[in-house]
Amino acid sequence: MKRLVMIFLLCFAAIGCYRVPDKIEPQVNFSVQDKYLKSLPPPFPPLSPSEREEAWGKEYLIAQKFAENLDLYRAITTFKRSEFLLPPGHQHRLEEIQYQILLSYYLGKRYEDVTQEFVHSALYTATKTFPAYHDLLVILYESYLEIGDTEKSEYVLRVIEHHYPETAKKLRLSTVLIEGNLDELRMAERCDPSKTYIHELLSTYDAKKKSVSKAQTLNAIIPGAGYLYVGQKQSALTAFLLNGLFIWAAVHFYTHGHLAAGIITTSFEAGWYFGGIYGAGESAKYFNERLYEKLAYPELSKNRLFPVLMLKFGF
Template sequence: MRLIGLKTLIVISLLSLAGCDLAKKEIQPQIHYTVQDRYLQSLPSPFSELSTLERETSWGSEYLIGNHFAKKLDFYRAITAFRRAEILTQDEDRRLEAQYETLLCYYLGQRYAEVEQSYRESNLSSISTNFPAFHDLLVILYDTYFQLGEVEKSTPILELLGQYDEKTAKTLVLYSALQKADFSVLEKLGKDLPLMKIYEEQKKSSKIAAALNAIIPGSGYFYLGQKNTAITALLMNGLFLAAAIYFFRRRPIAAAIIFLGFEAGWYLGGIQGGSAQGKLYNERVYEQIVTPYMNREGIFPIYQLKNAF
């Protein structure tokens, strides 16, 4: 019984380790921008100021209120005011402006689903390149569809932007590759190789972490720098294994099988955990290297905007 149990545990562990090799190898980092309020507030409006007559209208008042809140980055109240201005105005150009300002508020608030819906419900799809915020609208739409994972929509927008502003389009390609940790694209671009070299030097192998946990439970966590988790895994595996051996020798086979089951759970969980924690470790390393770089170099789409409120 003991031999069968140990053989079964070994076979299952080998299968589990093989499963780690088949798991998704790509990391999925979470890269976020940090923008100072004063940066957004320093960007000029793409639209002309309201005339004296426009300021005296009801829609003009709402538009000014929306601008006031938007400049303070109070996007919720700004959106409410811009929507009222859109409803009240009879001027089609000013209506488009209000629709764009609403969309911009959603985008800066990182509410990408609302950006997409706002665009779909507006008349902005019919604008020409003469629209004052045409460039920024393309940037916003590209990033929105990128964030939503709608590649079939983001790709043609990037191509259109490339015809209008090739430099910005190339920056967005780089942004997408860095954001997704798409090393093949980065290599093709021939960009930021020193950055990737640093990552290659600091990253850990998920396979090695899983294999170490298979050989000595907890050693894979120690390899990843998780000392407390390593000690816990070693103690729990040792405890359950010792209990199983004790009951096998004393012949309460049922109790031995129960503790062997507990040990199998901890042991196999450690193998899978080593692989998962290795991936998580690499994601954090990548984020710590790439995030400051992207903010410092202004690679995020928000830095490509030429105007605000």
């Protein structure tokens, strides 16, 4: 009996040492389609006939065609040629070209480039009079968030809150949904019960998610059981057979007086055993993340909560 108690204590100690956090880190991504961009109006007035004849204007028009078809690399390089050819004194057109470059980087998910280009552009001092100011702020907010600069993303969000309070509310909810912050989501559900999709998402997630601690406990008691719990049958069988083989080998060596071989085999088994506990927890976490992504993506799309779907203008 004492030996059995000791085994259980060792199992729980192992679980404590190799505990996987319950917090999920989902990857909920959205890629915009060219059809959607073409449905959005342009933010700037079209080029005049004389501007179209100038070298910079020709490059600008070509760049716009590339951008509309999401040929973003060629769009960026052509917009930059247009910027280079633009004569001095065309401040508004300069801001327009630089914005189109930022938008192209943003749609290509090159967030670091967005922030670097912004700092060195005329847009750095843009105000609400800039036609695409709303979209510029949305682009900057997500870009700073994606590169991990929370201080600047919060600053941009405060600016958005001042000028466009409804957009700020949507962005806050969007961030919580994309990051999978379940505590914040529950708070949002309590604050605004009218958003029934949050309740449905959380209810379905809670009903179908796997317990990380349960997966680890099961795998500590019977190697492979934790993997079976999360639906990974092949991994469960592999873990069970490997652990069983090493345990049998270790017992065989000890009972036949081969102490050194028994110690070596036991060390290998310890690695497989403790690694299996950690792996089962990671598998449960992975299962929950994929489950959350599957539930969150449709709601983010349907309710236009991806930041890119909050843009008012295209190219």
